[in-house]
Amino acid sequence: MNLLQIQRKFSTQNKCIAYLEKLRWNGKPTCPHCNSKMVYRRNKTNIWHCNHCNKDFTVLYDTIFEDTRLPLPKWFMVVGLMLNTKTGISAKEIQRNVGLTYKTAWYSAMRVRCAMIDYDNIELHGIVEMDEAYIGGKPRYRYKKGDNTPNLSKVTAKRGRGTKKTPIVGIVERGDKVVLKVIEKLTARNLMAMLKRFVDTKNALVVTDEFRSYRSFDDIVQHYTIQHKKKQYVKGLMHTNTIEGFWSIVKNSIKGNYIAISKKYLPLYLVQSQYVYNHRNYRGNLFEKFLKQAVRVDKTDYMEHYKPVKKDVKKLIYKPKNKRG
Numbered sequence: 001m002n003l004l005q006i007q008r009k010f011s012t013q014n015k016c017i018a019y020l021e022k023l024r025w026n027g028k029p030t031c032p033h034c035n036s037k038m039v040y041r042r043n044k045t046n047i048w049h050c051n052h053c054n055k056d057f058t059v060l061y062d063t064i065f066e067d068t069r070l071p072l073p074k075w076f077m078v079v080g081l082m083l084n085t086k087t088g089i090s091a092k093e094i095q096r097n098v099g100l101t102y103k104t105a106w107y108s109a110m111r112v113r114c115a116m117i118d119y120d121n122i123e124l125h126g127i128v129e130m131d132e133a134y135i136g137g138k139p140r141y142r143y144k145k146g147d148n149t150p151n152l153s154k155v156t157a158k159r160g161r162g163t164k165k166t167p168i169v170g171i172v173e174r175g176d177k178v179v180l181k182v183i184e185k186l187t188a189r190n191l192m193a194m195l196k197r198f199v200d201t202k203n204a205l206v207v208t209d210e211f212r213s214y215r216s217f218d219d220i221v222q223h224y225t226i227q228h229k230k231k232q233y234v235k236g237l238m239h240t241n242t243i244e245g246f247w248s249i250v251k252n253s254i255k256g257n258y259i260a261i262s263k264k265y266l267p268l269y270l271v272q273s274q275y276v277y278n279h280r281n282y283r284g285n286l287f288e289k290f291l292k293q294a295v296r297v298d299k300t301d302y303m304e305h306y307k308p309v310k311k312d313v314k315k316l317i318y319k320p321k322n323k324r325g
């Protein structure tokens with residue numbers, strides 16, 4: 001759905017509510033407190049009452065739309081904007097386009113990202129490429145004597161392994177989905193755990209570069225190593241061009257839209273990059289699919305609050321639970 005259609009179809013709070021009630025309950029309203037169906041709508045309002053537990057609720061209870069004063073038609077515009085921009089969008093742009101304060105724009109965008117979290121249904125197979133990248137950290141500028149403006153042509157920030165940047169790992173199935181995670185440490189054990197978690201190792205061929213932490217992959221999966229150091233980049237089907245192309249999308253979108261991303265929220269920006277990439281060929285109504293996920297009752301393991309709460313965002317950082325992965 002494009003923005004104009006969204007604006008026309010969901011012009012009032014009540015129209016939005018009716019739509020969300022349909023997506024969440026499909027005609028069978030259920031009490032979110034006790035799961036009872038003995039509920040009724042309070043006269044001419046959007047408030048429901050449960051006869052079983054005696055509590056009130058609305059369809060927004062326990063969703064990304066809960067507890068905000070932002071009217072739903074504006075929320076829907078934020079969602080539409082974020083789904084329709086392939087390369088990401090800044091809070092500043094949302095602020096301008098929807099007419100919000102910066103703070104509200106930032107917060108609503110973060111909540112939308114919370115509903116984009118989708119790690120549960122990912123199992124990659126076929127030819128799979130795995131690679132790491134580094135994001136963040138301030139570039140170091142050089143100043144000429146007596147000149148206060150940084151010389152951007154001489155940015156000397158260190159790159160890659162061994163810097164203070166945040167390591168992220170991506171695994172992509174050719175022609176299909178990508179999974180993207182901030183990883184606590186780039187150790188062989190953590191990479192192995194991530195491989196096992198997201199890749200169907202019996203039916204996959206994994207292509208990586210020669211980073212030594214990938215060596216142990218040989219023991220559990222068909223594994224091909226590209227020798228970048230020997231200037232080898234492509235050997236027939238063996239290359240990591242898909243994941244490298246994806247990294248440039250992610251990095252450009254971060255560079256183009258966000259001046260700086262705090263390390264704390266980086267996982268949520270990556271969630272958005274992953275979501276947009278994984279739905280690039282989706283033919284149905286993505287707006288509806290997204291809202292359905294945003295109001296669904298069974299949440300993922302990752303978010304308890306549907307808000308950018310520090311504790312929850314931390315859960316998005318990949319850190320295998322048991323030592324044996």
Ligand SMILES: [Zn+2]
Nearest residue numbers: 031034050053
């Ligand atoms: Zn109840």
